[in-house]
Amino acid sequence: MTVGVGFSGEVAEFYAKYRRGYPPPVIEALRAAFALTADDIVLDLGCGTGQLSLPLASQVRSVIGMDPEPDMLRLAAETAAGQGVRNVTWVLGADSDVPALGTLVGQGSLAMTVIGQALHWMRHEELFRTLAPLFRTGGGIAVVANGTPLWQQDCAWSHALRACLEDHFGRRLEATCGTAAHDRRRYAEALRTAGFTDVGETVIDYSDELTIDEIIGGVYSAVSEDKLPRHEDRPAFAERIHRSLPPGPYLESVQVSVLMGRGT
Ligand SMILES: C[S@@+](CC[C@H](N)C(=O)[O-])C[C@H]1O[C@@H](n2cnc3c(N)ncnc32)[C@H](O)[C@@H]1O
Structure with missing residues (x-):
């Protein structure tokens, strides 16, 4: 099992405090796309501190929040407890553990x-085939x-x-972390190759102001x-x-992209 991939300690705390969650239209798009009901089980892989697991929990019977970073899971579980969310099971594991999870939950x-914001850490082609x-x-x-970094x-x-930041860290900061259009094209192609149908993207745009602290x-x-x-x-x-x-305000235009594919 892969444990601990860099989102540990204080980084997890900064993640829980400062990273954006997902606005209601994103959760609604997910609910509508797969016709989620109160009988359903959802897996949130790379769940981090629960940005998707927690709002999805109110839509379905049960959410499995899975992540290889114990500190992220601990904070997710604390937030869930604080919000009175009781139907998320937090599982320490990575994409490489999905085959074993599949034997537990069944076809x-x-x-x-x-x-969410995590596929670039995974072997996505193998994962899509395993999940199908x-x-x-x-x-x-x-x-x-x-959104974009x-x-x-x-x-x-x-x-x-x-x-x-490039000056401080002494290197170019070019990684797109799976957020660029070319990443989504690659993922869409991999979904089709793994047999998923109705592959398409929904985009939800909004803008918000950031403080320097944020x-x-x-x-x-x-x-x-x-x-x-x-x-x-x-x-x-x-x-x-x-x-x-430059002087503020610091407006962020956030584009949430949801790439979906239906199993057969
Ligand atoms: C940027 S965070 C995303 C958290 C949350 N899903 C969100 O949308 O904000 C990426 C998460 O992926 C997890 N991760 C990294 N490698 C992974 C892997 N191989 N399998 C599953 N999760 C992984 C990290 O521990 C981290 O919590």
Whole structure:
């Protein structure tokens, strides 16, 4: 089993506090696409701190929130307890553990597997093939991209943030983390190859304003723990980011992409 992939310790805490969740239209799009009901079971693979598991829990009988990072799962479980959500089972595991999970839940048992901002960590072709027999009629996979990394957006403050971070980390920050159009084309093709049908994308757009603290917290939520500035260096790091950015407001245009494919 793969355990611990970089979202550990304080990074998990920054993730829980600063990463965007998903607005109701995203949950509604998922519900409608797979006609989710109160009898259904959903797998949220790479569930992190529960950004999708928790709102989906109110739509179905049971959610399996699966993730290889114990700290992410711990925070997800704490949030669920705080919200009184009792129908999510938190499972420590990665995509490589899905075959074993399949033997537990059985063929035709899942209404949906949702993968939010996490497929780029997985062997997606193998995963799609493994998941295919597990869906009930009308069920399937949803690959969700929650906007674009803060330093890769097409606006002045994001360009300035990227330049500042590239200078700090001493490397180009080019990884798209599965959020770019070419990533979605690759995933769509892999879904079709694995036998999924009705493969298509729904996009939900909205915009929101970010504070400097949210920008810095968002950056801290996206690095591995060993790359976080030391506590004593954080005020200077924050000041450096602040000075690099143009004056606010810092508007973020968020495009949530939901790529879906139906099992056969
Ligand atoms: C960016 S977070 C996404 C969390 C949440 N799904 C969301 O939409 O915000 C990525 C998550 O994928 C998990 N992850 C990394 N490698 C994985 C793998 N091979 N299988 C399953 N999950 C994985 C990480 O531990 C992390 O919690």
